Amino acid sequence: MTTSDHAPANGPPARSAARDERRERLSRLFQDVLAGDRRALDELIVECTPMLWRVARSTGLDSSSCEDVVQHAWLTLLNHRDQIRAPGALLGWLATVTRREALRMFTAQGRARPAENEVFEPLPDASRSVEDMLVADERRNVLWRVIHKLPQRCVQLLQVIAFNDRADYAAIAVGLGMPKGSIGPTRGRCLAKLRALLSAQPDWSQS
Amino acid sequence: MNRSMDSAVPDMYGLIDDTDISILDEVADLYSRVDPVPDDLIERIRFTVALEEIDLEMMELVDETALHAGARGEDRSRILTFAAPLITLMIRVIGVTDDTVRVDGWLAPPAAHRIMVCIGESRLNCTADDEGRFVVEQMPAGRAQLIVGIADGPAEPGNLFATPAVVL
Numbered sequence: 004m005t006t007s008d009h010a011p012a013n014g015p016p017a018r019s020a021a022r023d024e025r026r027e028r029l030s031r032l033f034q035d036v037l038a039g040d041r042r043a044l045d046e047l048i049v050e051c052t053p054m055l056w057r058v059a060r061s062t063g064l065d066s067s068s069c070e071d072v073v074q075h076a077w078l079t080l081l082n083h084r085d086q087i088r089a090p091g092a093l094l095g096w097l098a099t100v101t102r103r104e105a106l107r108m109f110t111a112q113g114r115a116r117p118a119e120n121e122v123f124e125p126l127p128d129a130s131r132s133v134e135d136m137l138v139a140d141e142r143r144n145v146l147w148r149v150i151h152k153l154p155q156r157c158v159q160l161l162q163v164i165a166f167n168d169r170a171d172y173a174a175i176a177v178g179l180g181m182p183k184g185s186i187g188p189t190r191g192r193c194l195a196k197l198r199a200l201l202s203a204q205p206d207w208s209q210s
Numbered sequence: 211m212n213r214s215m216d217s218a219v220p221d222m223y224g225l226i227d228d229t230d231i232s233i234l235d236e237v238a239d240l241y242s243r244v245d246p247v248p249d250d251l252i253e254r255i256r257f258t259v260a261l262e263e264i265d266l267e268m269m270e271l272v273d274e275t276a277l278h279a280g281a282r283g284e285d286r287s288r289i290l291t292f293a294a295p296l297i298t299l300m301i302r303v304i305g306v307t308d309d310t311v312r313v314d315g316w317l318a319p320p321a322a323h324r325i326m327v328c329i330g331e332s333r334l335n336c337t338a339d340d341e342g343r344f345v346v347e348q349m350p351a352g353r354a355q356l357i358v359g360i361a362d363g364p365a366e367p368g369n370l371f372a373t374p375a376v377v378l
Binding site for chain 1: 225226229230232233234235236237238239240241242243244245247248251252254255256258259260262264333
């Protein structure tokens with residue numbers, strides 16, 4: 004068991020400071036974008052695309068359509084940037100556009116929209132190869148297997164939250180089409196379930 | 211591994227403790243391995259976004275040659291040549307079906323330049339090979355504009371060229 008390289012480097016105070024810092028930075032970057040700073044836009048794209056990628060992928064849409072979806076979200080932002088009043092709302096706005104476009108593509112491809120609580124196989128085009136890929140990586144393999152025992156809503160929420168550095172749950176709520184007030188309780192329940200499942204795994208020890 | 215409320219701290223949406231946070235870190239790490247953001251996606255987004263933001267250098271249509279009619283659909287086939295001081299783009303357009311065409315392109319000087327085809331609101335992206343060649347296997351026939359981004363050049367004026375909108 005190699006756990007040491009997964010151990011968190013910082014304690015909670017440092018983390019929460021880092022979170023606030025990130026949020027402020029995003030907000031500042033967006034203000035610079037509004038002022039016409041192209042480099043700020045570049046930075047914003049690098050910073051936010053991984054989370055938008057997860058929002059798109061968490062709908063179950065295939066990888067190449069998700070590329071178009073995320074690209075579409077950024078173009079939409081450029082064309083409507085004057086509509087975003089509070090820079091702090093930026094991430095939520097992007098996440099919403101991403102999700103909406105992903106669901107639209109789903110329908111356009113003649114597939115039924117994924118229902119909120121429906122259990123469908125995430126990453127339908129990758130599941131098999133993922134297990135092969137992780138075969139030599141016991142800890143991640145355990146986590147991958149266990150995550151998919153959770154209800155789909157948990158899988159969606161946790162993967163998106165994980166990429167948002169917990170900075171903006173309101174953004175996640177709209178990005179996942181969940182009521183804002185349910186994010187906290189759902190997060191709590193999903194994490195508790197995940198921890199219970201993990202602790203039942205002989206190969207897992209919390210670092 | 212009981213949830214220890216002693217170590218849990220409230221954030222905006224409830225209690226979260228160290229273990230939760232480190233699990234979320236591992237979840238992020240896991241997904242970035244099994245389903246990473248595709249290699250060139252961020253580059254493509256930057257390219258696309260830059261186009262909206264800056265003035266492009268226009269290329270000029272310098273030559274248009276109809277290929278002699280032959281096999282079915284080839285009555286719409288022709289070769290178009292566009293030029294700007296630093297770059298030349300030649301494309302061969304062949305009708306595939308009544309509504310779609312195939313485009314074969316060559317860029318000189320040759321390099322792995324980026325290409326974007328704008329058809330109304332939609333965009334097709336591709337990258338030329340080292341010899342400056344690219345293919346769009348199938349795209350809707352009709353008015354389109356091609357945009358070329360110089361290989362490895364930052365998306366800024368001087369590195370981006372646009373053809374006039376032409377009917378392909």
